[in-house]
Amino acid sequence: MAYRPEPAPFEEELAGLDALEAKTPRARSRARRIWSSLWPKVAAVGIVLLVWQILVWAHWRPKYVFPGPGTAFRSLWRDLANGRSLITGLQTMPSVAWFPLAIVVFRLSETAILFVVVLGAAPAIANGLVSGIDHVPPLLLRAGRVLGARGVKAYRHVILPAAFPSFLGGMKQGWAFAWRSLMAGELLVVIGGRAGLGFTLDSARLNVDYPGLMATMIVILVIGIVVDSLLFGVLERRVRRRWGLIEATS
Amino acid sequence: MSLRPRARETAEPELHMGSGSAVSLTSASKVYGTGAEAVHAVDNVSLDVEFGEFLCLVGASGCGKSTLLNMIAGLDKPTNGTVEVRGGRPTLIFQEPALFPWLTVERNVDLALKLRKIDRADRKQVVGSLLEMVHLTGFGSKQPHELSGGMRQRVAIARALAQQAEILLMDEPFGALDAMTRDLLHDEVERLWQDTGFSIVFVTHNVREAVRLADRVILLSSRPGRIAAEFPLDIPRPRRIESPEVGALATEITARLREEVKHHGVQT
Numbered sequence: 327m328a329y330r331p332e333p334a335p336f337e338e339e340l341a342g343l344d345a346l347e348a349k350t351p352r353a354r355s356r357a358r359r360i361w362s363s364l365w366p367k368v369a370a371v372g373i374v375l376l377v378w379q380i381l382v383w384a385h386w387r388p389k390y391v392f393p394g395p396g397t398a399f400r401s402l403w404r405d406l407a408n409g410r411s412l413i414t415g416l417q418t419m420p421s422v423a424w425f426p427l428a429i430v431v432f433r434l435s436e437t438a439i440l441f442v443v444v445l446g447a448a449p450a451i452a453n454g455l456v457s458g459i460d461h462v463p464p465l466l467l468r469a470g471r472v473l474g475a476r477g478v479k480a481y482r483h484v485i486l487p488a489a490f491p492s493f494l495g496g497m498k499q500g501w502a503f504a505w506r507s508l509m510a511g512e513l514l515v516v517i518g519g520r521a522g523l524g525f526t527l528d529s530a531r532l533n534v535d536y537p538g539l540m541a542t543m544i545v546i547l548v549i550g551i552v553v554d555s556l557l558f559g560v561l562e563r564r565v566r567r568r569w570g571l572i573e574a575t576s
Numbered sequence: 577m578s579l580r581p582r583a584r585e586t587a588e589p590e591l592h593m594g595s596g597s598a599v600s601l602t603s604a605s606k607v608y609g610t611g612a613e614a615v616h617a618v619d620n621v622s623l624d625v626e627f628g629e630f631l632c633l634v635g636a637s638g639c640g641k642s643t644l645l646n647m648i649a650g651l652d653k654p655t656n657g658t659v660e661v662r663g664g665r666p667t668l669i670f671q672e673p674a675l676f677p678w679l680t681v682e683r684n685v686d687l688a689l690k691l692r693k694i695d696r697a698d699r700k701q702v703v704g705s706l707l708e709m710v711h712l713t714g715f716g717s718k719q720p721h722e723l724s725g726g727m728r729q730r731v732a733i734a735r736a737l738a739q740q741a742e743i744l745l746m747d748e749p750f751g752a753l754d755a756m757t758r759d760l761l762h763d764e765v766e767r768l769w770q771d772t773g774f775s776i777v778f779v780t781h782n783v784r785e786a787v788r789l790a791d792r793v794i795l796l797s798s799r800p801g802r803i804a805a806e807f808p809l810d811i812p813r814p815r816r817i818e819s820p821e822v823g824a825l826a827t828e829i830t831a832r833l834r835e836e837v838k839h840h841g842v843q844t
């Protein structure tokens with residue numbers, strides 16, 4: 327970077343930058359424009375980083391409470407590099423927003439719905455699995471290593487089983503997302519007159535069949551509750567009891 | 577069931593002669609952290625554990641005993657110096673039981689056999705006799721959280737024995753046990769050791785326990801952990817923990833330990 331903190335004539339300062347990037351006069355003037363609008367911001371960021379680092383050096387707060395910029399950026403970089411933030415980012419995107427694209431790519435077909443359903447569920451499931459893997463107790467990893475579980479065997483015998491409760495949580499969340507996108511999809515995409523729940527709902531509205539509309543809504547609600555609390559609730563409870571994470575009652 | 581290590585059955589004992597000790601630490605040090613926050617857990621420890629030796633490490637809390645064992649087990653690298661181990665990967669019984677909560681007691685022990693590629697047909701019987709040895713017959717189908725602390729620790733012992741490693745590292749394995757059970761397990765461990773010729777490094781707070789079991793007791797100073805004193809033992813076996821010889825030597829070592837703690841303070 328050509329910017330130096332001590333005040334220097336602007337022209338002189340640009341020399342380094344020009345030599346690198348600006349070959350033609352036009353590019354030169356553009357680079358200058360960009361630079362002149364950019365440097366106060368760069369300087370501001372630099373000052374903030376400097377003050378931050380000085381506070382850390384001065385032990386203003388203990389290091390683990392108030393880490394330096396280097397530590398913070400390394401952590402940010404690590405998060406970016408391991409794809410977690412991408413997964414989380416995808417998760418915040420409402421999956422209905424994928425429908426136009428899905429319809430363009432797959433036409434009005436079941437594949438389009440499947441695409442959106444999978445896309446809605448996958449980030450939650452992946453997040454559950456990755457966070458489970460991240461939180462395997464180190465003592466168990468060590469116990470596994472002593473027993474000879476390294477590499478693939480460590481995953482098979484220690485890491486994946488230890489991550490299972492978190493994975494199950496991700497599945498439960500994934501199901502909730504999938505169910506929502508499925509209903510939205512069936513309202514948007516009608517496949518060859520087949521009577522999906524969403525289609526039934528919409529045709530009840532069109533036919534002014536309000537009792538039918540209510541009945542379909544109740545069915546949708548009941549399916550949601552059954553899968554959520556019966557399937558996932560029971561599975562989760564069973565795992566937690568097995569692990570001794572809840573008091574065994576009765 | 578045979579608890580003999582595989583190497584003993586196949587390789588002749590002469591193999592070990594002249595090839596050094598089971599474990600050799602040479603000026604091994606371990607520093608946790610850096611800069612002002614650095615903790616010198618183990619400092620410049622040189623130590624040989626002979627083949628077939630029963631070595632006990634005693635020292636105040638926080639003096640680096642667990643760190644030393646972890647380095648021998650290959651779980652932590654020394655910051656300085658070297659750790660050499662001969663005769664296969666050692667097994668380590670952790671200070672906490674470290675059982676896998678998703679497996680039953682039986683399957684925790686079984687996993688050690690599975691990872692050694694023992695045939696499924698043979699495993700069931702071996703698991704049974706190991707659980708019998710730690711007095712847990714009938715608890716095989718329980719989950720670890722359904723057991724008491726001492727019972728869990730005994731499962732961990734059974735799981736470690738299932739590995740049949742020639743070097744057994746034990747980190748305060750009997751700390752959570754009542755005196756009766758502990759005495760029984762002292763007998764079991766001693767018998768196992770005599771039958772198999774394992775090398776054992778045994779960490780304990782309990783000086784009497786060390787004297788009951790060891791060929792040699794090493795006293796570590798408080799942080800940084802260094803070897804403060806060494807006591808070769810020649811009390812004939814079988815020993816009893818309440819015998820006057822054991823008591824006399826334990827008193828001597830305890831006095832020395834107290835001196836260490838007074839010099840360096842108790843680490844918190």
Ligand SMILES: Nc1ncnc2c1ncn2[C@@H]1O[C@H](COP(=O)(O)OP(=O)(O)OP(=O)(O)O)[C@@H](O)[C@H]1O
Pocket residue numbers: 608609615616617635636637638639640641642643644671799843
């Ligand atoms: N992972 C770690 N990170 C930082 N410091 C550690 C770590 N493990 C141990 N220490 C420090 O190293 C020192 C030695 O710890 P160690 O667990 O080896 O003690 P110990 O002799 O086994 O104690 P105890 O008898 O209480 O189990 C302690 O001061 C501890 O704070």
Ligand SMILES: [Mg+2]
Pocket residue numbers: 641642643671747
């Ligand atoms: Mg310890």
